[in-house]
Amino acid sequence: MINYTKRYLLLLTSILILAALIPGSAMAQGSYPTDDDVNAVAKQLYCPVCENIPLDACGTTACEQWRGIIRDRLSEGWTEDQIKTYFVDQYGDRVLAEPPRSGFNWLVYIVPLLIFVGGFVLLIGAFQRWRKAEPEVSSRKNAKQAAKLKKAPDEYISRVEEELNKRSKG
Amino acid sequence: MAADIGFGSLLITLVVSIYGIGAAFYGEQKKQKAWVLSAKRAMTLVFPLLTISVGSLVYLLLTNRFEFEYVAKVSSLSMPDYLKITALWGGQAGSLLFWSWLLAGFTSAVTLRKWDRDQDLLPWVIVISLATLAFFVLLNTFFENPFVSYWQTSEGITTAFSRPPGGIQLFPRDGSGLNPLLRHPGMIIHPPMQYLGFVAFIIPYAFAMASLITRRADDRWIQLSRRWTLWAWLFLSLGLVLGARWAYDVLGWGGYWGWDPVEISALMPWLAGTAFLHTVLIQEKRGMFKQLTMVLIILTYNLVIFGTFLTRSGLLSSVHAFSKSSIGPIFLGFIALNLIGSLWLLNKRWSYLKSRQVLTSFFSKESLIIISVVLLLGILVTSFWGVMFPKISELVTGQKVTVGPPFYERVAGPILGGMLMIMVICPLAVWSYASFKHLGRLLWKPFIVSLIGIALPLYGGLTRWPAVVAFWLVAFVLAVNAFEFFRRTRVRRKKGQDSLWGSIVHVLKRNQRAFSAMIIHIAVVMMAMGIIGIEFFQIETQGTIPVGGELSLGSYTMVYEKLDIFDTTDGRNVARAIVSVNKDGQTIDTLYPRRDFYYDSNQPATIPGVRSTLVDDFYVILVDWKVVSSEGATFKVYHNPLVKWLWIGAWVFIIGVVATTWPDKKSKPLPVRAR
Structure with missing residues (x-):
């Protein structure tokens, strides 16, 4: 004051x-x-x-x-x-x-800021979950196995696509 | 007679809606399809029923039946027929009926689609949609009835639907007429668009709730409501832009957006809805953020109802607000019930919506989208708090305060900049994993081109750095999109034997959604340019000059030529100045700023004279004048650079959204053949 x-x-x-x-x-x-x-x-x-x-x-x-x-x-x-x-x-x-920056009026400036910061904290939380999840894969001793695991969905998708192609032609 | 039919069909709609809710619920619980089917038919019926009601009110307006309070308040003999029709939404009771009618249109339309695959969702979609409709029809029936007429009783003049004891019906000779501000052509389309956008969001909300209730964790509700959502979003966006245009053309303060509480209450559902549309994308592509998507659709729907409440409860005063009314508490109750109910349900199903996927990269498309969603919600939170704070302050400290444009602009400006930045990277980012290196490879060429956006303004003598940054971002977004488009076309040309034109068509067809999104984002950039122009570079001056006198602003000079004062056949007294606009010593245009005074409603309207080009607008308002012309007239003049791009951007935006909703041949289900 x-x-x-x-x-x-x-x-x-x-x-x-x-x-x-x-x-x-x-x-x-x-x-x-x-x-x-x-x-x-x-x-x-x-x-x-x-x-x-x-x-x-x-x-x-x-x-x-x-x-x-x-x-x-x-x-x-x-x-x-x-x-x-x-x-x-x-x-x-x-x-x-604008309300003068004093007393109760401070709330008008602070509350949105707090909520906004809160939103970003949640977002950072989401990113950190990814960071925690990642070492699980990279710490595997067998790097090849990890690569295989990463590849797996692609193989799966390509097989599905193959099937779909067959169907649409047939 | 017409009023009896109108009110009668309003009552029948209420009964039919309540029946539909009951029948759908019962049929679902007892697994009896016949009841659900009956409820579906009830829902189909609400639109024709309310059409009768709306038709009756329009008939009363067109036939000048001033014994009805609503007609007397919003219409008058001198008004042309088209304005009498638009008077349907010019007052509280009529606009609520209009709202319900449009809502009924959407709910009835949704029953007409094929429900074969989604029978389990149907009863709940009916319950949710009809409950909302019933609420609004209830307001119209018991609180804001547009069919009440004037009665003279021993206690004075009252209004009632049926004759009070000892009452004699009164027949006023003329009505007080529509508020002059609402007589502008923009007003013919602005409210219907705004309302369409508002009510259409009920459909995705109803599907979302139905999906939660039936414990479904899949994306079916999103697929089903995708087009509805996009249309809702288009209408809401159009409503906002048309409202801005109306403000620019009629309100006479040289701007298009004043952060007025009611403008904000229309903006809030748009912000939540836009955020929702973007998280839907992530959910569709990656199966993530299902909970957030749900939160956002709940928020959008409740903000729609909240916005309607704000304008109708008399809680706020603004150019848009209707008169004070008793429906406030009921509205608040409905919003509370809805919000608590849907959040409780979401909480119960929270674990169903958990996703196994996690964010895997800072620069993946989903990360960038989620950041922009947080930014959008940042404006939303600020807006909500800014609108509510004066009321809160009054309750707590007893002192009223104003939360005006500077408060909102401080937040919205930088956030808009942030979102433009994301729009630069996003078209190039890929789903699930994108490295900075990968992005950098795609970004460096557009980046070099975008430097034109810095060079040109600096060369032109611009020194304000936020404006330079803004122009650079605009150029960057445009460059990135252009490069991306040509990259894809080139890839196609290398692959096949298509001609240049052929490969452009092919690329457009193959990536319909991506490219319509591109068009929408370019439209947003164009609009941003208009906003930057007026926010950073608007200049104004005011002065009183005699006939033949001059007023200079920037590189323009206006000369006051003449003032005409005359009456029109539609009950106006017009004071119209003739002003010539000179630039570099040459007359380039003649403008007619005027002040219309409406005899019936006793209100003036200020209509500016505007010369609009792609570069700038020269905007003249006739503020005041003396009848003895030698004493002169007072003019207020604005120079608004680039503002036309806001309106052009809006057109491009419509094209973009229509392109997204355009039926895609690929997405038609393949016919299943028996082997």
Whole structure:
């Protein structure tokens, strides 16, 4: 948790420093943000009413108002993260495209990973069964016999094929 | 009258289905063939019976009988006849009836095949299929009846099938009309395909369960249901692609797939079904992974029911979901019963399905297939969890969260890459044993050719490495398939006296299944190209411009020429912009993005103007406009490279699957002659 906060603070400071270093940026206070600036932020947000439709693609009046808020905040010089935080404070985590990585929400990221790893462990198990099975054949003293054993099914198949050929001709 | 006939035949279907289940069960237990035969005939009857029901509802829709709740909700006077017919699946009750009807079509059809050799499976196939059908017909009869009408009673307006005490029937003059989003031509075919794909999976599932119940350990059920499975898979795939196309053409957000919960609920059975189709191959060729095959068909079938549940219970909100409904708990009960029942049965028969074979090589075909199955299931697990998590979070912490596209894309992207990699090696790998050396010998030439896939994008100025890798994989898969095809043709030519053309035909005929699989995989690669194009390289811009004003995106410039606002005869108010598309200073196309406003349902639909070529799509949406034209209009413009390959790939995919199911002359049984 401490780590998380630390990283967050570090990120925030670096963004602030960067923002201060670039005086002529499009986001600077005073300049009017374009539709593309607004959409770039809106894309990452979801309004609570139109579930699963990103804010930039939603045509409802409510979403239009939200985009208006984003535009206003941008022209006041807010950063993308500040705007996102503002909406989270107002409406909860659901406005974000993904659950924030904290607390209970970690489950959403961990569970599929665990199951997926589990699947591969099973798969490796299947491969290991083969590895265990193989030495049985190779450890036979008589290598020729082993070769014979390996050959055996082929002989069998060729005989079956022969029989089948006879039949279809007859 | 028509409603009475419709509801009556719905009730009769329910009775006949339940009778069929009982008769098949009794006949099987008492070993009396006459009962099983009777049950089989009952199953043949369900399709004609439900056809009467569906026919009645279509009749009510076509004759504008707005006294019926369903008709009033999904139809209106201004709708053309073809839309009135498609309104059959435009609402909850009607689409459930449509679902049952298609299901009945499959169950009735399966009775028509020759059952001589498989009499022992028949009763159980009947029980399983009819139980599913009975469940859906039950929902239609008691919970979502499309034949109820409006009544005025002392307590207000209610809906009921028969007259409530003191009720007077109401006759609304017009209906509220179909949701505008559903009026697109794509919507005429998307739901039927999706439903066909869903319901057709009942057949392989029924055969699988019948095989488990009768303690058979052989592959007979797989042979019997192979074609059904492939058709189911084709329809499900088509349903997904058509849905994507519909989203691209109607939803107006410049994309085709938004990881919406309902899209995912259609994708999940497809993932499980695709995995199933591949383990079936291993079972047929090597007799391995029988247990996994069973697990996968059980999973596919239950995901079909689960998907239907998700869209119909009101649990999820999405562009696809129907209104909130009371059928949720019943659905969950049915799924639980099915899942627990079939897993219990599988557990009982687990040892029957054990295989003596083991994997013998990392690079054998079965190993590669099984790895790709695990990858497919990886997307499945992620999708399932992503869809369920918001609900779980709400239950546990009380807080709602959104699990959106970034979550799924992080998993699906790399996995798709992994699967492309396997598709490179798989056509060259052989069953049971393949060494890396052997593969290497076959791979080095296509590998060199595939470097074009790296060189060309780099030459074109591409710098994003995931995209470069993706293009390289696409080129590699294509090269491997081409080399493999020519290798086989050359072998044939060396052997015989065939002409080049003759040997190509011969090779195609001899390896029908292998080559149709090749076509399907090439189709997947083409689709992957479309996906790569739009996922990595889509750019967009939005702006408000006056008439004559310009908006530039990439190498294109659009000029806003004119805006027309007019009413149509089918009850729409259309605002249509005329936009010319310029490239290198020349006008190359004129587009008509528009916003349709439907008076009857009070809803808008945004229809983009699209210029589509093999290289890219230029996609314009009319977002907003001012009536005084000098103030201009707002346009959102997307540049979607390569997306057309997604649709072309879908066509190739259909050809591939049809080719696999094409009757193979060789496989006909040889006539047995008395000596």
